Amino acid sequence: MCDFAQSVRDATQAMRAVFPATPLLRNAHLSEIYDADVYLKREDLSPVRSYKLRGAFNAMRKRPDVDLFVCASAGNHAQGVAFMCKHFGKQGVIFMPVTTPQQKIQKTAMFGGDSVEIRLTGDYFDDTLASAQAFCAEAGGHFLSPFDDEDVIEGQASVAVELVEQLGKMPDNLVIPVGGGGLSAGMLSYLGPQCQYTFVEPAGGACLHAALEAGKPVRLERVNNFADGAAVGQIGQKTFSRLQNVGLANTLRVSEDRLCTTMLEMLNVEGIVLEPAGALSIDALQDLGQSIRGRTVVCITSGGNFDFERLPEVKERAQKFLGLKKYFVLRMPQRPGALKDFLTLLGPDDDIARFEYLKKSARNYGSVLIGIETRDAENFDRLFGKLDAGGFTYQDITDDDLLSQFMI
Known part of the structure; x- marks a missing residue:
C-alpha cells in the first residue's frame, strides 16, 4: 500500500x-x-x-493519450466527468437516463460546455449503462466507471x-x-x-x-x-x-x-x-x-x-418519520353533520393537510382519504382513541408503501 x-x-x-x-x-x-x-x-x-471530480481528474490525468471518455450517470459522476473533460480539453459522451431531472442535465451541460455530449437513453440506469458501454466499445473510447476503477x-x-x-x-x-x-x-x-x-x-x-x-x-x-x-x-x-x-x-x-x-x-x-x-x-x-x-x-x-x-x-418524509403526519382512510357516513362530527374530534394542534373522497357512489357510507399534521406525535393516540370511541371505521396507511404509492 x-x-x-x-x-x-x-x-x-x-x-x-x-x-x-x-x-x-x-x-x-x-x-x-x-x-x-x-x-x-x-x-x-x-x-x-x-467529491466525484476527484476520481475523474485522476483517471484523466493518467490517460493523456485518450481523447474520448464515456460514462453513464444520472448525477454527481456525470458532473465530475463533464468538469474534467472541459479542464483537460477531452471529449466526453455522457449517457443519462431519460428520466433524469432537467436540473442535473443542465448542470452537466454547464460544466462540460462544448467538451461533452449528453445522450438521454433508457428509463432505468441498467439500460443507460448498457448503451454507454456498447457505444464506448464501438467508438474506441475509455469507459470511466463512477467507482469500480483503480484510478478513480x-x-x-x-x-x-x-x-x-x-x-x-x-x-x-x-x-x-x-x-x-x-x-x-x-x-x-x-x-x-x-x-x-x-x-x-x-x-x-x-x-x-x-x-x-x-x-x-x-x-x-x-x-x-x-x-x-x-x-x-x-x-x-x-x-x-x-x-x-x-x-x-x-x-x-x-x-x-x-x-x-x-x-x-x-x-x-x-x-x-x-x-x-x-x-x-x-x-x-x-x-x-x-x-x-x-x-x-x-x-x-x-x-x-x-x-x-x-x-x-x-419535509413530508421527515414528518412521517417523526410521527407528526399520518394518512388514513376513514369510512364516513353519508348523512348531514357527519363531517362536522369528525371535525369536533380534532385537537387544537391538528391540521387537515389532505381531504379527498375516494368513493361517492355508496348510498350510506363513503371512503375518505385524510392527511393530518400535528405538533406532537402523541396527539394521534388521542385522536385515534376518539375515533374508536365514536365508532368510526378507519385504516392508517401511513407506513403502507403499496397503498401510499397509489393513494397519496
Missing part, C-alpha cells in the same frame, strides 16, 4: 492546480449534541458540489490526504457514506487501521452490507433511489476487494425517512444544503451515540446537489 499512498499524495498535489482542498470544519451544533468534536469534511463545497479509487482517496493535513492528526472516528464504494475503499486503503470507521448506507441501497453477508458482491433485488448518490444495486468488484474485511459491525443502514430529518436539521439550523447521500454520515451519529463521546469524529458530507423541488417530499 506504500505505492498507493504515494500515488494518492501525488494525485492530491496535482489537484491543487485545478481546485482547492475542500474545507474541514468543526460543527459546534453537532459537537454539543454528541459531546464530541465533530468535524464535517465538506465535499459538498467542491466546484461540482461533490485513488483519486477519491485524496479526501483522506486533505483531512489529515487539515486536522493535524488522525481522527478517532471516521464516518463515510457508501454507494459503489469508491470513496470508502480509497480512504480505508490510504488511512489503514489507524482510526475507527463507520460505513453508512441508505437502507434501500445497502449493497456493501449485502456483499459482506454473502462474502462477495451481489445484486440487490430492489433499490430505493431516494438517496440517489449512494443507492447502488451492486458494490464494485475492485472496491469490495478493499472493503471485504471491514466487518458488519462497522456498517450502518439508515432509513431514508430519518435521513430527511437530518437534511432539514442541517438546512434549518446550520444553513447547509445536503443531498440525501451527503447527509448519511451526519445521520449516522444518532446510532453511534455515546460511543463517540469525547472523541474526534469526522463525517464526510459527500454531496450537496439537491434539487429544491424535492423539498416538499423531504
